[in-house]
Amino acid sequence: MRRSTVLFVSSLIVVGLVACSPARRGGGGGGDENNGLLNNSPNNATNNGGNNGASCAKAGFVVCGQECVDTSADPEHCGGCEGACGIGGVCADGECATVEDCRQEGCVGLTVCDEGTGRCVRGCSGNGQCGTEGSFCDGTSRSCACDPDRHACDGVCAASDDVATCGDRCSPCPSDPNGATTCEAGACGLTCAPDHLLCDGACAACPTEAVDGVMCDGGACVASACTGRAHVCEGACVSDDDVATCGDRCAPCPDDPRGEASCTRGTCDLACDGGALLCGASCAVCPTTGVTHTTCLRDACVADACAAGRMVCEGACATCPTGASVTELGCDGAACVATACEAGSLVCAGDCAACPTGDAVAEVGCSGAGCVATACAEGALLCEGDCAACPTGAGVLGVACDAAGACVPEGCAEGYVLCDTGCCQWSFDTVGASTPTVIDAVSDAFGELHVVWGVGLGQGVEYGVNDGDGWSIGLVAENAEDPVIALDPDGIPHVVLSRDVNGTSPRVELATRRGPDDWVVELVTDTDASNGSALVYDRAGVPQLAYHVSSMPTQFATVGTTGWVSEPLDAVFSFRFDIALDGQSLLWICYRAAFDDVFCADRASAWSTRRALGEATDTFSLGVYGPAISAAFGGDTLNVAFSRTGDGLVLATVRGETVSSEVLDGGALAGLAVELRVDSRGRRHVAWINHEEGLYYAVERDGTWQVSTVDLFVEPLNYLALTLGPDDAPHLFYRRDGAVRWATLR
Numbered sequence: 001m002r003r004s005t006v007l008f009v010s011s012l013i014v015v016g017l018v019a020c021s022p023a024r025r026g027g028g029g030g031g032d033e034n035n036g037l038l039n040n041s042p043n044n045a046t047n048n049g050g051n052n053g054a055s056c057a058k059a060g061f062v063v064c065g066q067e068c069v070d071t072s073a074d075p076e077h078c079g080g081c082e083g084a085c086g087i088g089g090v091c092a093d094g095e096c097a098t099v100e101d102c103r104q105e106g107c108v109g110l111t112v113c114d115e116g117t118g119r120c121v122r123g124c125s126g127n128g129q130c131g132t133e134g135s136f137c138d139g140t141s142r143s144c145a146c147d148p149d150r151h152a153c154d155g156v157c158a159a160s161d162d163v164a165t166c167g168d169r170c171s172p173c174p175s176d177p178n179g180a181t182t183c184e185a186g187a188c189g190l191t192c193a194p195d196h197l198l199c200d201g202a203c204a205a206c207p208t209e210a211v212d213g214v215m216c217d218g219g220a221c222v223a224s225a226c227t228g229r230a231h232v233c234e235g236a237c238v239s240d241d242d243v244a245t246c247g248d249r250c251a252p253c254p255d256d257p258r259g260e261a262s263c264t265r266g267t268c269d270l271a272c273d274g275g276a277l278l279c280g281a282s283c284a285v286c287p288t289t290g291v292t293h294t295t296c297l298r299d300a301c302v303a304d305a306c307a308a309g310r311m312v313c314e315g316a317c318a319t320c321p322t323g324a325s326v327t328e329l330g331c332d333g334a335a336c337v338a339t340a341c342e343a344g345s346l347v348c349a350g351d352c353a354a355c356p357t358g359d360a361v362a363e364v365g366c367s368g369a370g371c372v373a374t375a376c377a378e379g380a381l382l383c384e385g386d387c388a389a390c391p392t393g394a395g396v397l398g399v400a401c402d403a404a405g406a407c408v409p410e411g412c413a414e415g416y417v418l419c420d421t422g423c424c425q426w427s428f429d430t431v432g433a434s435t436p437t438v439i440d441a442v443s444d445a446f447g448e449l450h451v452v453w454g455v456g457l458g459q460g461v462e463y464g465v466n467d468g469d470g471w472s473i474g475l476v477a478e479n480a481e482d483p484v485i486a487l488d489p490d491g492i493p494h495v496v497l498s499r500d501v502n503g504t505s506p507r508v509e510l511a512t513r514r515g516p517d518d519w520v521v522e523l524v525t526d527t528d529a530s531n532g533s534a535l536v537y538d539r540a541g542v543p544q545l546a547y548h549v550s551s552m553p554t555q556f557a558t559v560g561t562t563g564w565v566s567e568p569l570d571a572v573f574s575f576r577f578d579i580a581l582d583g584q585s586l587l588w589i590c591y592r593a594a595f596d597d598v599f600c601a602d603r604a605s606a607w608s609t610r611r612a613l614g615e616a617t618d619t620f621s622l623g624v625y626g627p628a629i630s631a632a633f634g635g636d637t638l639n640v641a642f643s644r645t646g647d648g649l650v651l652a653t654v655r656g657e658t659v660s661s662e663v664l665d666g667g668a669l670a671g672l673a674v675e676l677r678v679d680s681r682g683r684r685h686v687a688w689i690n691h692e693e694g695l696y697y698a699v700e701r702d703g704t705w706q707v708s709t710v711d712l713f714v715e716p717l718n719y720l721a722l723t724l725g726p727d728d729a730p731h732l733f734y735r736r737d738g739a740v741r742w743a744t745l746r
Contacts, residue, residue: 056068056131056132057131057132057133058131058132058133060072060131061131062081063155064077064081065081065155066154066155067131067132067155068131068132068155069081069131070110070129070131071083071091071094072091072092072093072094072109073091073092073108073109073110073129074091074109074110074122075089075090075091075096075109075110075111075120075122076122077091078091078094078095078096079091079094079095079096083096085097086098087119088119088120088121089120090107090108090109090111090120091108091109091110091111092108092109099119099120100118101118102114102118102119102120103115103118104118107120108120110122110123110124110129111123112124112125112142123142123143124137124138124142124143124144125137125142129144130144131144132144132146132155132156132157133156133157134146134147134150134156134157134159135147135150135157149161151165151168151170153165153170154170158170160186161183161186162183163181163182163183163188166183166186166187166188167183167186167187167188168186169188173188173189174188174190174201176190176192176202176203177203178192178193178196178203178204178205179191179192179193179196179198179203190202190203195208196221197214197215197216197221198216199216199217199218199219199220199221200216200218200219202219204216204219204220204221205221206221206222206223207221207222207223207235207236207237209236209237210226210227210228210230210237210239211223211225211226211227211237212225212226212227212237213225217235220235221235222235222236223235223236223237229241229266231245231248233245233249233250234250238250240266241263241264241265241266242263243261243262243263243268246263246266246267246268247263247266247267247268248266249268253268253269253270254268254270254281254282255270256270256272256276256282256283258272258273258275258276258283258285259271259272259273259276259278259282259283260273270282270283275288276301277294277296277301279296279297279298279299279300279301280296280298280299281299282299284296284299284300284301285301286301286302286303287301287302287303287315287316287317289316289317290303290306290307290309290310290317290319291303291305291306291307291316291317292305292306292307293305297315300315302315302316303315303316303317309322310336311329311330311331311336312331313331313332313333313334313335313336314331314333314334316334318331318334318335318336319336320336320337320338321336321337321338321350321351321352323338323345323351323352324342325341325342325344325345325352325354326338326340326341326342326351326352327340327341327342328340332350335350336350337350337351338350338351338352344357345371346364346365346366346371347366348366348367348368348369348370348371349366349368349369350369351369353366353369353370353371354371355371355372355373356371356372356373356385356386356387358386358387359377360376360377360379360380360387360388360389361373361375361376361377361386361387362375362376362377362387363375367385370385372385372386373385373386373387379392380407381399381400381401381407382401383401383402383405383406383407384401384404384405385405386405388401388405388406388407389407390407391407391408391409391421391422391423392422393416393422393423393424394413394423395409395412395413395415395416395422395423395424395425396409396412396413396422396423397409397410397411397412397413397423398410398411402702403702408422409422409423417706417708417745418701418706419729419745420727420728420729424745424746425745425746426708426710426711426743426744426745427743427744427745427746428711428741428742428743429741429742430739430740430741430742431451431464431471431473431733431739431740431741431742432453432462432464432471432473432739432740433738433739433740434453434455434456434462434739434740435455435456435738436453436454436455436719436735436738436739436740437453437454437455437456437457437481437482437719437735438453438454438481438482438483438484438532438719439451439452439453439454439719439720439721439733439734439735439740440452440453440483440484440485440721441485441721441722441723441731441733442485442486442487442493442723443723443724443725443726443731444487444491445491445726446467446491446726447468447725447726447727448465448466448467448468449464449465449466449723449725449731449742450463450464450465450485450487450493451463451464451465451466451485451721451733451740451742452464452476452483452484452485452495453483453719453733453740454480454481454482454483457481458479458480458481458500459478459479459481460475460476460477460478460479460480461475461476461477461480461481461483461495461497461511462474462475462476463475463476463485463493463495463513463519464740465493472516474516474517475517476495476497476511476519477497477499477509477511477519477521479499479500479501480497480498480499480500480509481497481498481499481506482497482498482532482533483495483496483497484496484497484532484533484534484535485535486535486536486537486543487537488537488541488543489537489539489540489541490541492512492513493512493513494510494511494512494513494535494537494543495510495511495512495513495519496508496509496510496511496524496533496534496535496545496547497509497511497533498529498532498533498547505526505527505528506528506529507523507524507525507526507527507528507529508523508524508525508527508529508533508545508547508557509521509522509523509524510522510524510535510543510545523564524545524547524557524564525547525555525557525564525566527549527555528549528550529547529548529549529550529555532547532548532576532577533545533546533547533548534546534547534577534578534579534589535579536579536580536581536587538581538585538587539585542558542559543558543559544556544558544579544581544587545557545558545579546569546577546578546579546589546591548574548577552568553568553569553570553571553572553574554568554569554570554574554577554589554591555567555568555569556568556569556589556603556607567607569589569591569601569607570591570593570599570601570607572593572594574591574592574593574594576591576592576616576628576629577589577590577591577592577629578590578591578629578630578631578640579631580631580632580633580638580639580640581633582633582635582636582638583633586602586604586633587602587603587604588600588601588602588603588631588638588654589601589603589607590613590629590631590638590640590642591629592616592629592642596615596616597612597613597614597615597616598612598613598614598615598616598629598640598642598644599611599612599613600613600631600638600640600654611654611657611659612659613640613642613644613652613654613659613661614644614645614647614650614652614661615644615645616629616642616643616644616645617643617644617645617648617668617669617671617672628642628671628672628673628674628675628720629641629642629674630642630674630675630676630686631676632676632677632678632684633678634678634682634684635682636655637653637654637655638653638654638655639651639652639653639676639678639684640652640653640654640676641664641671641674641675641676641686641688642671642674643669643670643671643672643674644661647661647663647666648663648664648665648666648667648668648670648671649663649664649665649666649667649670649671649674649686649688650662650663650664650671651664651676651684651686664686664688664698664705664707665688665690665696667690667692667693669690669691669692670688670690670691671688671689671690672689672691672718673688673689673718673719673720673734674686674687674688674689674720675687675688675720675721675722675732676722677722677723677724677730679724679728680728681728683699683700683701683728684699684700685697685698685699685700685722685724685730686698686699686722687710687720687722687730687732688720689715689718689720689734691714691718692714693712693714694709694710694711694712694713694714695709695710695711695712695713695720695732695734695743696708696709696710697710697722697730697732699730710732710743711734711736711741711743713736713737715735715736718734718735719734719735720732720733720734720735721733721734729744729745730744730745731743731744732744
């Protein structure tokens with residue numbers, strides 16, 4: 001036998017070793033070969049530096065992996081857990097040695113001789129070589145195995161009669177807080193405490209009150225028999241004389257909010273309160289509304305007589321229709337309904353409904369609770385249950401019903417435009433031929449049109465009114481320009497204008513019409529003011545005015561207790577603006593600041609609440625002092641039309657803090673003159689001039705913009721006004737060929 005150096009390796013392949021199995025003493029047995037007592041697996045042969053604090057029961061053995069080994073004799077753990085001798089090597093006194101032919105020299109340590117190869121292989125020859133308590137050396141397999149009353153568990157030989165490792169288990173027997181765990185003949189068991197029964201492997205608590213026997217029901221212990229006046233209900237013994245379990249019942253005696261249940265010697269009773277009647281086995285609530293007498297109908301309390309105006313229908317007194325056109329009544333289920341009506345009405349949904357009676361109605365029928373037309377005479381169309389008269393003009397191409405129930409054209413012929421009365425054409429007239437500049441217009445509640453315009457450059461302001469019989473024109477003021485017109489709540493016209501009195505600095509004045517050619521003028525401010533203004537009147541008749549001051553911010557003015565009071569909107573120079581006033585006197589002014597961005601400011605916040613709408617188109621290179629801005633409220637939404645850089649004419653909407661916009665005309669010079677109005681139905685109307693093309697008009701119908709060409713022309717200066725009549729018809733006033741031209745749809 002030659003000594004050799006200990007080999008330290010991380011992985012070692014062992015060939016021809018004897019398998020170490022947990023054989024019982026006296027013969028080779030089966031079982032788990034990886035019992036951890038003497039494991040030849042290379043992966044378990046190395047401790048890799050730790051044993052989790054475990055120790056071996058026998059002296060001279062140490063823990064390597066999950067084994068107790070003798071490092072002085074084990075060739076796989078020679079001198080230490082990580083010391084492995086080579087193939088055929090032996091371990092003597094903790095050092096590896098070589099036996100050339102064990103058949104000649106014999107083996108030492110934890111090895112035995114393989115007579116076929118002459119090599120020493122790992123294996124035991126005596127019980128003292130097994131380090132695990134309760135183990136022995138199996139002479140047949142030459143491996144360490146557990147004693148017959150033990151079995152291998154995680155590297156140890158565990159007792160097979162212990163509740164912690166009962167039988168061949170390596171985990172404790174199941175426990176129960178209501179019983180004691182046992183291990184008998186290698187099998188786990190439970191001994192339950194008093195008043196408990198072993199059911200489905202657990203100690204279940206048993207009922208005790210009035211119980212005369214118990215049994216298992218699944219995992220529960222339930223009563224199987226009772227004593228005295230008791231019976232089994234849902235696994236427990238309950239009283240025969242309790243109202244909740246009366247007699248042999250397992251449910252309460254019938255009860256009712258209008259009565260009181262009782263149990264007498266196993267029989268349920270029920271006494272009803274007032275307003276209820278014992279019908280069958282329960283207290284039936286009786287109807288009371290309009291009832292004069294009640295009775296039982298099987299288990300229900302029903303009416304059998306009613307007050308006037310009612311009828312017994314399905315046991316209650318139902319209210320009957322009492323309209324003047326009702327001639328007969330009857331029951332329809334639980335309802336009292338009309339069964340016949342006077343002429344001009346029809347029984348619909350149980351009542352007499354008045355029917356449409358127009359000359360165009362040919363037949364009627366029911367639609368829900370209403371009487372509607374079902375057929376119409378020629379020239380009318382069935383729309384929303386009535387016969388709507390249809391437009392018949394030359395431009396109408398077919399008719400259909402719109403969302404409001406009106407008969408409208410499906411389309412219009414070339415040269416016609418869809419309007420509220422059918423298919424219309426633009427008609428034109430000349431109002432005044434005096435080289436107009438700024439133009440503005442309004443329509444009053446009677447449909448009269450009021451128009452003002454500047455004459456030339458600062459020569460004066462003229463006014464025209466049309467009451468349906470033609471235009472009457474007169475002078476408002478001389479040496480004036482930039483007029484804006486508005487009506488107060490009484491319909492009186494007021495005109496804001498800029499007038500140069502002394503030839504040096506224009507001032508802002510307000511002219512009020514008192515009669516034909518009778519204008520009363522008052523001073524608003526004598527500050528150098530020019531280039532436009534905007535005017536509205538609130539519901540109290542107080543004027544709200546915005547005006548431009550040279551090289552200064554836009555000014556807001558209104559009438560206070562001591563006269564006109566003005567205040568600036570912004571800290572920067574601004575011009576081109578408009579005022580918008582909603583129905584609640586919420587006032588906003590939209591303006592162009594410092595030739596760039598367009599803002600809208602709220603007076604309620606002292607002009608501090610501002611919404612930015614974008615940069616206005618630069619038009620100074622064209623000699624146009626613009627572009628214009630037009631604003632109007634539609635409900636709680638502020639609408640603003642202006643020409644925006646890169647987009648053309650846009651319509652912006654401001655709702656709270658949200659600003660959105662859409663493009664109406666993408667032309668670079670579209671909207672240098674623009675007017676926006678909102679009609680009585682909330683529809684938006686926009687008129688604008690494209691500097692390169694002409695005049696356009698658009699109206700929003702059912703969420704879609706309908707755009708039409710009004711007039712094609714090119715003017716060096718663009719002046720435009722739009723107003724809506726009481727019928728929401730548009731009226732456009734604009735400069736064309738040195739005159740004020742009026743366009744409207746007819």
